[in-house]
Amino acid sequence: MLEAxxxxxxxxxxxxxxxxxxxxxxxxxxxxVAGYYRLERxxxxxxxxxxxxxxxxxxxxxxxxxxxxFAQMRTALERHPWVEKTLTGADERALLAAIGASEARxxxxxxxxxxxxxRKTPDRELYRLAYRKMKEELETAWQARDPDLPxxxxxxxxxxxxxxxxxxxxxxxxxxxxxxxxxxxxxxxxLQTDPTVIYGLGEGFDGNLTRRHLGEDHPWNTYTRGxxxxxxxxxxxxxxxxxxxxxxxxxxxxxxxxxxxxSEFSRTLEEHNRAVARWQKGRKSP
Numbered sequence: 688m689l690e691a692x693x694x695x696x697x698x699x700x701x702x703x704x705x706x707x708x709x710x711x712x713x714x715x716x717x718x719x720v721a722g723y724y725r726l727e728r729x730x731x732x733x734x735x736x737x738x739x740x741x742x743x744x745x746x747x748x749x750x751x752x753x754x755x756x757f758a759q760m761r762t763a764l765e766r767h768p769w770v771e772k773t774l775t776g777a778d779e780r781a782l783l784a785a786i787g788a789s790e791a792r793x794x795x796x797x798x799x800x801x802x803x804x805x806r807k808t809p810d811r812e813l814y815r816l817a818y819r820k821m822k823e824e825l826e827t828a829w830q831a832r833d834p835d836l837p838x839x840x841x842x843x844x845x846x847x848x849x850x851x852x853x854x855x856x857x858x859x860x861x862x863x864x865x866x867x868x869x870x871x872x873x874x875x876x877x878l879q880t881d882p883t884v885i886y887g888l889g890e891g892f893d894g895n896l897t898r899r900h901l902g903e904d905h906p907w908n909t910y911t912r913g914x915x916x917x918x919x920x921x922x923x924x925x926x927x928x929x930x931x932x933x934x935x936x937x938x939x940x941x942x943x944x945x946x947x948x949x950s951e952f953s954r955t956l957e958e959h960n961r962a963v964a965r966w967q968k969g970r971k972s973p
Contacts, residue, residue, distance in 0.1 A: 720744065723806040746803050751817060753799040753924035754852050756886075760797060760922060764813060769806040774814070786815040795849050795919025797821055821845075824925055832932035837872045848931035849919035853882035856948030861926055863952050865934035867942055876940070878909040886920040943967055 722744030747769040751760045757779075764770050774782050779793045790796055798821035802813055829841040838844050847868060855861045871878055884900055885892050887907030892900075904911040907920065923931075939952040941959035945966050953959035 744805055747806055747808075748801050748803045749813065750801040751797060751799045751922060753927070754921050755799060756921055757793045757795070757797065760799075760817075764810050769808075770804075770813065771807045771809045773809045773811050775810075782814065785811050786818055788818055792918045795821075795845050795922060797922055798824055799922040799924050821922075824928055828925075828928045828932045831929075833934070836932060836934075837869060838932075843915055844928070844931050845923065846915045846919050848923035848927040849921045850878070850880055850882065850915075851930050852921055852923040852927040854880060854942075854950075855927065855930075856944065856950070858926055860950050861930035862933075862935035863937060863939060864942060864950065865927075865930040866937040867939045867952065869934045870938065870940055872914070874940075875913065877911075877913050878915070880909050883907045883909045883916045883920055886916075 720739060724739070724744055747767070749763055749767050749770070751763065755763075765772060765775055774785060777785065780791065783790060783793055783796075788796065797814065797817035800817070800820065802816055804813060825841050825845055829844055832838075832844065836844075838847065847865065850868060851861055851865050855864050868878055868880070881896055881901075884903075884907065885896060887905040888900060888903075901908070901910045906912070907916040907918075909916060937952070938954045941953040941956065941962075942950040943953075943959065943962045943966050944950055951962045951966060953962055
């Protein structure tokens with residue numbers, strides 16, 4: 688307590704360190720809580736001791752947005768002024784090992800949410816918190832999955848949820864979008880979803896997806912390859928996780944964006960082509 692009092696005195700707090708120390712000895716209670724505090728002028732020693740014991744520290748927050756990639760999440764942490772940087776420059780495997788994760792790729796493993804933390808919290812603790820939260824959310828959803836879901840593992844559900852996240856502009860469409868992908872998987876049809884192609888192009892994508900891009904084979908191109916891509920393509924939120932494991936029961940095989948965030952769904956290619964002509968004039972979507 689004496690050292691704490693001296694540290695506060697160095698910061699200009701007008702409480703004599705020995706007075707604070709003696710007060711703490713005379714009034715036993717819970718231990719003081721380390722951290723950053725906002726202290727008002729004129730605080731008395733009893734008021735200061737009470738504040739430190741209650742632990743009313745300054746708290747910071749960081750938000751990981753649904754649909755962000757791992758790279759975007761990492762940038763948010765590295766740019767946050769009150770996060771202690773311990774993993775800057777670490778590759779994905781080293782970062783995952785540092786938080787106790789066994790996966791080989793980081794994409795999709797972290798739950799998008801707002802996390803509140805003490806100033807100077809190490810980045811690895813925030814990675815670990817978001818990782819464990821996704822584990823919990825995914826396991827809860829997986830245990831409640833439809834019994835006939837054509838997925839073999841929670842990780843496949845996570846991959847599917849990431850596709851739903853990127854393809855859905857309105858929450859009410861998530862179940863239908865998931866149903867399109869599930870119906871296609873059951874029929875052995877390629878998923879043909881543009882966001883996977885864009886993800887696979889990486890930093891080389893300039894914002895203009897062309898037919899040439901759709902024909903360039905890579906592991907995430909769901910036009911040239913069947914089944915799910917090898918990893919998630921973003922951080923899916925809770926709504927997309929649940930849509931992936933409990934999709935709506937439909938016969939839809941196609942959908943196209945209307946331009947207002949919603950989608951039009953079709954059962955046949957003929958219906959879909961008409962919808963494409965109506966809404967996007969030839970720009971295809973699965």
